[in-house]
Structure formats: C-alpha cells, structure tokens
Amino acid sequence: MRQSFKPAPGELMAAEISEFAHFYGFHYDNLDPVSLMTDVLSHMERGLRGQRSSLAMIPSYISPVSHVPAGKTVLALDAGGTNLRASLVRFDEKGKAIAEGTVKVPMPGTQGQVGADKFFDQIAAVAGPLLEKSSVEGIGFTFSYPMEITSDADGILLSFSKEVDAPELIGKPIGKGLREALARRGNSFKGRIVMLNDTVATLLSGLAEISPDGEEERTADKYGSHGGPVIGFILGTGFNTAYPEKSIPKIGFQSETSPQIVVCETGNFAHAYQGILDKEYDATTRNPGAYTLEKASSGAYLGPLTLHIFKQAIKDGILKFKRSGELLAMPALQTRDLNQFMHHPLAAEGPLGSLIGLDEADALAAVQYLTSIVTERGALFSAAAVGAAVERVHAGFEPYAPVRVAVEGTTYMIYKGMRKALESWLHIMLVSGKPRSYVMAPVEQASLFGAAVAALSR
Numbered sequence: 001m002r003q004s005f006k007p008a009p010g011e012l013m014a015a016e017i018s019e020f021a022h023f024y025g026f027h028y029d030n031l032d033p034v035s036l037m038t039d040v041l042s043h044m045e046r047g048l049r050g051q052r053s054s055l056a057m058i059p060s061y062i063s064p065v066s067h068v069p070a071g072k073t074v075l076a077l078d079a080g081g082t083n084l085r086a087s088l089v090r091f092d093e094k095g096k097a098i099a100e101g102t103v104k105v106p107m108p109g110t111q112g113q114v115g116a117d118k119f120f121d122q123i124a125a126v127a128g129p130l131l132e133k134s135s136v137e138g139i140g141f142t143f144s145y146p147m148e149i150t151s152d153a154d155g156i157l158l159s160f161s162k163e164v165d166a167p168e169l170i171g172k173p174i175g176k177g178l179r180e181a182l183a184r185r186g187n188s189f190k191g192r193i194v195m196l197n198d199t200v201a202t203l204l205s206g207l208a209e210i211s212p213d214g215e216e217e218r219t220a221d222k223y224g225s226h227g228g229p230v231i232g233f234i235l236g237t238g239f240n241t242a243y244p245e246k247s248i249p250k251i252g253f254q255s256e257t258s259p260q261i262v263v264c265e266t267g268n269f270a271h272a273y274q275g276i277l278d279k280e281y282d283a284t285t286r287n288p289g290a291y292t293l294e295k296a297s298s299g300a301y302l303g304p305l306t307l308h309i310f311k312q313a314i315k316d317g318i319l320k321f322k323r324s325g326e327l328l329a330m331p332a333l334q335t336r337d338l339n340q341f342m343h344h345p346l347a348a349e350g351p352l353g354s355l356i357g358l359d360e361a362d363a364l365a366a367v368q369y370l371t372s373i374v375t376e377r378g379a380l381f382s383a384a385a386v387g388a389a390v391e392r393v394h395a396g397f398e399p400y401a402p403v404r405v406a407v408e409g410t411t412y413m414i415y416k417g418m419r420k421a422l423e424s425w426l427h428i429m430l431v432s433g434k435p436r437s438y439v440m441a442p443v444e445q446a447s448l449f450g451a452a453v454a455a456l457s458r
Contacts, residue, residue, distance in 0.1 A: 025275020201450025203232025206406025
C-alpha cells in the first residue's frame with residue numbers, strides 16, 4: 001500500500017505560516033512579477049502625460065552628461081538632515097570623482113532659528129573659500145528637502161523638516177539665494193548653480209562611480225561607448241527611483257539625444273495588492289492611503305508592519321511563546337532591531353530576541369518565516385520599480401553597454417535577505433522574453449558626487 005506524505009515538523013510550520021500569509025494577503029506568491037512591473041510602467045506613462053496616476057513623475061530639468069569629462073573641477077554642496085557638506089570635486093582621466101578640501105558644518109537653522117539672508121550667508125561662508133581656491137565649472141547642490149525644480153534648475157523650497165528652523169525660506173529659490181549671498185561676500189559667481197534632490201544625485205553619482213562596462217574597476221572608454229544609461233534607486237529609510245526620460249508630454253519636453261532626468265516618486269505607487277493587515281497598519285500611519293509601495297518595502301516601515309503581522313499571528317495561534325503577551329503590548333518595533341534579530345536570532349538580544357527563549361525553537365522559526373515573507377514581498381515590489389525604469393529607458397540590449405543602476409540605502413545594503421531577493425526578482429523580470437544587460441552597484445557619497453556631476457550637466 002502506498003504511504004501518504006508526512007511533512008517534517010519544520011515543513012508543517014512553514015506550510016501553516018504560508019497559509020496564514022495567503023489568507024491575510026501579504027504573501028509574495030499573490031503577485032506576478034512581470035505583471036507588477038507592467039503595472040508600475042503604466043502608472044509612469046500616465047504620470048508623464050499629466051494624467052491621473054499615483055506616480056508624480058517630477059521633471060528635474062537636468063540632463064545627465066553622456067560621460068564625465070576628465071580634468072574638470074566643480075563645487076559640490078550637500079544639505080542633509082543635520083549637516084552641510086561642501087567639497088571641490090575633480091574628475092580624473094577615467095571620469096572618477098575625487099573630493100578635495102571637504103568641509104562639514106551644522107546645517108544652518110539646526111542650532112536656532114535663522115532668517116533667509118543669514119541662512120544663505122552661512123552656506124556662502126562655507127562655499128566662498130572653496131571657490132577662491134580653484135576655478136570651478138559650476139556648482140551642484142543636493143538639497144534633501146521638498147522643493148519644486150524650475151526650468152532653470154533652481155529649486156523652490158516647499159518645506160523643511162523639524163531639524164531646520166528657517167521659516168523665511170519657504171517659497172524662496174535656493175540657488176538664487178546662494179548666488180546673492182556669495183555676491184555679498186564679494187564673490188560674484190557667474191557660473192551655473194544646479195539644484196537637485198537625493199535620488200537624482202544617486203543617479204548622477206553612478207555616472208562617475210560605475211564603469212561603463214559595469215565592472216567594479218572603472219575602465220577607460222576603449223570602444224567609443226560611454227555605456228548604457230544610469231538609473232538612480234534609493235532603498236533606505238525611504239524609497240524612490242529616477243531615470244533619464246526622452247519624452248515628458250505634460251511639459252512639452254521631447255529629446256532623443258538629450259534626455260531629462262525624471263524623479264518617479266515610486267514609493268507612492270498605489271498597487272492593488274494590499275492585504276488585510278497592510279490596510280490595518282496603513283490606517284495607523286500619518287498618511288493613510290499614500291506611499292503604499294514604500295510602506296511595504298522601506299526601512300521606515302518594515303519593522304512596524306512586521307510587528308503588526310506578528311501580533312495577528314499570536315492572536316491566531318500561529319506564533320506561540322511564553323512572553324507573547326509582552327510582544328502584543330509592544331508599541332513599536334524599529335526596522336534596525338528586527339534586522340538585528342534576523343542576523344543573530346540565537347543571540348537572545350534586542351527588543352525581539354530577548355522575548356523568545358532558546359528552548360522555543362518553533363517561535364524562533366515562525367518569526368523568521370514571517371519576516372522572510374514580508375522581506376521577499378518588499379524585494380519584489382522594489383524590483384518592479386527598478387525594472388519598470390529599465391524598461392522605460394529602452395536600453396540594455398548591448399551586453400557591452402549595460403544599464404547601470406546606482407543604488408543607495410541601508411535597507412538594500414544591510415537588511416537581511418533584501419538585496420539577494422531584490423536582485424533575483426529583477427533578473428526574472430528583465431530576462432522575460434528579451435534579456436537585458438544591466439548591473440546594480442551601490443555608490444558612495446552619492447549626494448556629494450551626484451551634485452558634482454549635476455554641475456556639469458546641460
């Protein structure tokens with residue numbers, strides 16, 4: 001008589017947790033990779049036409065240089081959350097960025113309220129001495145706060161985060177303010193000042209940091225090819241993509257030879273795959289209904305979302321351990337703490353690991369199973385956003401000139417399982433029917449080096 005299949009205890013648990021994830025709608029098996037990428041692409045196309053879309057598709061009015069010219073020096077500025085960095089950046093004969101004379105100071109307005117003139121004067125006090133040291137081709141300024149980019153590549157400030165207290169700046173052009181402050185110091189800079197956000201900076205840094213042939217060591221242009229286009233991708237606390245676009249109907253832009261970088265605001269992609277627990281968690285956030293993809297993928301949300309799922313698993317009897325009541329009462333779980341547990345589950349440390357005893361192997365395994373499903377789905381969403389950008393640039397068919405995806409963000413780099421899963425899903429999407437050549441590479445000092453490349457853009 002033929003015997004029935006009897007799963008091992010671990011296999012039985014995995015099947016039960018998988019069924020739980022399917023029931024509540026957060027299992028990655030609920031999504032078809034290629035269809036998801038196509039859906040993102042559809043929202044991108046509607047956003048470019050100015051039609052109703054969850055993707056804003058914001059023009060940057062910056063065209064990436066085809067290659068970074070050797071011997072050029074620019075001034076790069078990077079205004080982050082708490083610090084302002086300034087550096088003279090020179091490009092060597094291979095186009096690689098070399099920072100010189102870097103200065104880092106507290107961001108104006110982080111040590112008490114400042115008016116508009118004082119804010120710009122403090123930036124000019126950092127930039128001015130560097131401009132006096134060297135003749136520069138232009139100034140690139142990465143400004144990591146919401147701003148509306150204008151057709152002359154200036155940026156109108158829309159708001160500041162709570163770290164910066166400078167209310168007079170709201171609604172003012174940042175590049176113009178800096179130029180006027182430099183003039184007050186006696187430095188009448190006549191060159192170009194280019195404002196950009198961090199996703200555009202990540203893209204532009206890839207031009208300087210990723211070799212045209214996709215290899216780790218930057219090589220010279222031996223075959224007359226400057227490589228394929230570069231896409232910017234941020235997967236850290238937040239989520240976004242940017243890519244070079246040849247056609248933006250909503251602003252009347254069309255250029256086959258000089259594309260313009262578009263910021264997709266992909267974190268706001270309104271996908272149709274929110275499960276019951278996703279919707280419950282979304283209702284607890286500050287912006288319910290918005291940034292649906294970001295809430296499933298980025299470092300700001302992975303920990304809290306997974307905690308919400310853990311609590312339901314306890315209520316349903318899927319997750320059982322002695323101190324489960326303490327987890328039910330836990331008000332929050334930071335993504336970094338969840339990541340620490342996933343990397344070292346047997347250390348019995350941190351707000352999660354310390355609750356589960358080493359003799360509670362089933363609970364340890366269940367937490368890892370559940371977290372891995374959430375991570376895998378986040379990686380799938382992320383891959384769809386990147387894949388859609390690759391599809392949109394209509395490139396990657398020449399193996400010697402791969403599409404280069406410049407990546408920045410700790411969630412991509414260190415969150416357990418994210419990078420491997422993302423790259424696996426992306427491979428599935430981009431070899432479906434028509435294989436593409438592409439490479440993903442983390443970039444360092446993206447905001448600073450991207451600002452430097454922006455100063456050379458036209």
